[in-house]
Amino acid sequence: MNAIHDPLVPQVCVIREIITETPDVKTFHITAENGEKPFDHLPGQCAMLSIPCEGEAMFSITSPMDSDRLEFSVKRCGSFTNRLHDAAPGEKILVRGPYGRPFPVSDFENEDLLFIAGGIGLAPVRSVIDSCLDRREKYGKIRIIYGARSYPDLVFKDSLFGKWKEADNTEVFVTVDRGGDGWSGHVGFVPQYVSEVCNDCKPVVILCGPPVMIKFTLAELTKLGFEKYRVYTTLEMKMKCGIGKCGRCNIGSKYVCRDGPVFRLDELEELPDEY
Amino acid sequence: MYKCSKESLGALLSAINEKYALYVPKKHGEGSVSSFEAYGDGENMYLSGITDRGIKELFFPQCEEIARFVTANGAFGVKETAVKSGYNVIFGARACDIKGLQTLDLVFLAEPEDRLYKSRREAGIVVSLSCGEPSETCFCTCFGVDPSKSGDIAAIGTDGAYYFEILTEKGRLLIPELSSVCKTTDDDIEAERDKIRAKAALMPAALAAKDLPDKKTDELFDLPVWDKLSAHCLGCGTCTYLCPTCQCYDIKDSKTADGAARCRFWDSCMYSDFTKMSAGQPRLTQKERYRQRFMHKLVYFKENQGIYGCVGCGRCVRKCPASAHMIKVIKELGKADERHT
Numbered sequence: 053m054n055a056i057h058d059p060l061v062p063q064v065c066v067i068r069e070i071i072t073e074t075p076d077v078k079t080f081h082i083t084a085e086n087g088e089k090p091f092d093h094l095p096g097q098c099a100m101l102s103i104p105c106e107g108e109a110m111f112s113i114t115s116p117m118d119s120d121r122l123e124f125s126v127k128r129c130g131s132f133t134n135r136l137h138d139a140a141p142g143e144k145i146l147v148r149g150p151y152g153r154p155f156p157v158s159d160f161e162n163e164d165l166l167f168i169a170g171g172i173g174l175a176p177v178r179s180v181i182d183s184c185l186d187r188r189e190k191y192g193k194i195r196i197i198y199g200a201r202s203y204p205d206l207v208f209k210d211s212l213f214g215k216w217k218e219a220d221n222t223e224v225f226v227t228v229d230r231g232g233d234g235w236s237g238h239v240g241f242v243p244q245y246v247s248e249v250c251n252d253c254k255p256v257v258i259l260c261g262p263p264v265m266i267k268f269t270l271a272e273l274t275k276l277g278f279e280k281y282r283v284y285t286t287l288e289m290k291m292k293c294g295i296g297k298c299g300r301c302n303i304g305s306k307y308v309c310r311d312g313p314v315f316r317l318d319e320l321e322e323l324p325d326e327y
Numbered sequence: 328m329y330k331c332s333k334e335s336l337g338a339l340l341s342a343i344n345e346k347y348a349l350y351v352p353k354k355h356g357e358g359s360v361s362s363f364e365a366y367g368d369g370e371n372m373y374l375s376g377i378t379d380r381g382i383k384e385l386f387f388p389q390c391e392e393i394a395r396f397v398t399a400n401g402a403f404g405v406k407e408t409a410v411k412s413g414y415n416v417i418f419g420a421r422a423c424d425i426k427g428l429q430t431l432d433l434v435f436l437a438e439p440e441d442r443l444y445k446s447r448r449e450a451g452i453v454v455s456l457s458c459g460e461p462s463e464t465c466f467c468t469c470f471g472v473d474p475s476k477s478g479d480i481a482a483i484g485t486d487g488a489y490y491f492e493i494l495t496e497k498g499r500l501l502i503p504e505l506s507s508v509c510k511t512t513d514d515d516i517e518a519e520r521d522k523i524r525a526k527a528a529l530m531p532a533a534l535a536a537k538d539l540p541d542k543k544t545d546e547l548f549d550l551p552v553w554d555k556l557s558a559h560c561l562g563c564g565t566c567t568y569l570c571p572t573c574q575c576y577d578i579k580d581s582k583t584a585d586g587a588a589r590c591r592f593w594d595s596c597m598y599s600d601f602t603k604m605s606a607g608q609p610r611l612t613q614k615e616r617y618r619q620r621f622m623h624k625l626v627y628f629k630e631n632q633g634i635y636g637c638v639g640c641g642r643c644v645r646k647c648p649a650s651a652h653m654i655k656v657i658k659e660l661g662k663a664d665e666r667h668t
């Protein structure tokens with residue numbers, strides 16, 4: 053309709069495809085109305101999705117940087133995410149972004165990488181993994197540790213048990229808190245699994261998941277002697293503007309929307325304990 | 328410099344009002360809330376003290392539309408709200424409120440600029456009025472505010488006259504109106520200004536708040552005194568709504584005939600909803616919210632912008648129903664500094 057100049061005003065986009073990942077997670081593939089990618093992004097960045105009068109919320113972009121769509125994996129956990137889960141392909145949706153400081157993937161070149169994720173935390177991590185796999189020769193060994201409550205709760209099963217498992221020089225370790233439901237693999241929590249998988253290697257770590265998991269995994273990594281400036285994670289806070297102005301998402305003097313969501317462990321330790 | 332008699336002020340303001348939308352401080356009787364309103368017939372002007380509500384809302388309104396969505400009849404379109412052009416004039420602003428605007432500028436005019444705020448800022452010609460009678464709760468001098476001189480044009484009242492000094496290019500736009508009512512003069516008013524400055528520096532609140540905290544974030548954040556300071560805070564948000572530097576906002580939609588209007592509203596970090604997510608609540612009690620407000624003004628804002636996020640207007644001191652205000656916080660955090668150094 054009109055050119056948009058205001059960073060707070062979204063553009064009209066279209067939901068092209070919806071993938072059911074788990075009983076409460078769906079992945080939405082979104083393009084602009086003309087079929088193009090709404091904007092470029094880097095792994096770890098986020099965007100605001102909204103539907104008029106239904107709400108607006110920030111989600112991490114889960115597709116790799118070279119993809120021609122934006123993909124968002126959304127867990128059903130409140131009124132707006134419920135409404136999103138009821139959407140159908142072809143439906144219009146409002147999008148603005150990209151927001152935030154991404155994972156510095158170019159700094160990761162020539163490094164071995166260890167991705168650790170729990171639950172829906174694999175969504176931002178997937179963007180980094182796939183971006184790195186798209187330039188496989190630039191990175192060293194890739195290890196992926198992923199855990200969820202149970203087998204049905206694992207997101208991106210196609211990648212976990214297909215694309216990533218089959219990729220060059222890449223290992224995937226999947227664990228669930230609770231066995232059963234046809235699961236015959238590893239059972240146990242992510243932090244413990246980390247020391248089993250990586251007690252003699254010191255790759256760059258990319259870690260995302262629920263706060264408790266992050267806390268215990270960071271403690272485990274510190275114990276294993278990982279250097280803080282080589283461990284990256286993401287933080288979550290409520291957001292409204294996405295551009296460091298509405299005053300909502302700060303932890304100390306840092307705004308998660310603008311200065312994060314990606315923080316290195318040494319940066320994280322500088323912040324007051326309010327996350 | 329321009330000069331007019333006290334009696335001629337009305338004529339000057341009427342001349343300005345002919346050409347521009349003019350806002351002046353008004354108070355409608357004892358006990359009512361004073362604020363900036365359209366000049367109108369010039370009745371109920373309130374020039375003798377600082378207003379309850381400041382000039383912030385003329386630049387960053389409590390509620391404003393940012394976009395419209397048209398969703399009726401199968402349409403789905405977005406139209407961003409147009410910005411208004413043309414100048415308006417604010418007369419009688421206090422130096423602390425003007426410093427408040429400069430503080431907001433650091434947030435709203437940083438990339439990416441807030442276009443609605445920016446357009447109002449560019450449109451607003453601000454005429455300050457010197458503060459001859461500071462309130463006993465004012466402490467602007469602690470933050471480097473000069474209560475005698477500020478804005479695009481600085482007005483100062485002396486015994487029988489008003490003087491107007493143009494301080495910026497934008498201020499020059501009012502030369503025709505000033506010339507129509509005032510005489511130009513070479514009178515030296517620095518001595519008058521010095522009197523105002525001297526008086527302001529001795530304000531009791533300014534003396535009480537003079538030791539601003541300058542300690543590491545973590546030490547101040549972890550002080551046990553936050554429990555005591557916040558114990559009576561009601562979470563009413565009065566301090567944030569009246570504060571000339573509080574910038575927090577919410578974004579919400581409301582239904583219109585053919586779709587929705589997206590608006591932004593003032594919000595308050597003192598409210599429990601402010602940071603509540605379906606995934607959790609990082610600031611569980613009023614203590615955390617209270618600490619956030621004051622740490623932001625005195626520590627985080629300074630870390631990010633190089634200046635404090637308080638201008639010492641004293642509104643939170645006068646209006647907090649629980650008397651849980653900035654001066655108490657500064658005194659306690661200042662003490663913390665002494666203990667550590």
Ligand code: SF4
Pocket residue numbers: 559560561562563564565566567597646647648649650651652
């Ligand atoms: S500090 Fe005072 S004015 Fe501010 S929210 Fe608490 S009770 Fe209300």
Ligand code: SF4
Pocket residue numbers: 566569570571572573624636637638639640641642643644653
């Ligand atoms: S914190 Fe209080 S004294 Fe400081 S600028 Fe805000 S309202 Fe005025």
Ligand code: FES
Pocket residue numbers: 290291292293294295296297298299300301302307308309310
């Ligand atoms: S979401 Fe508004 S400041 Fe971060």
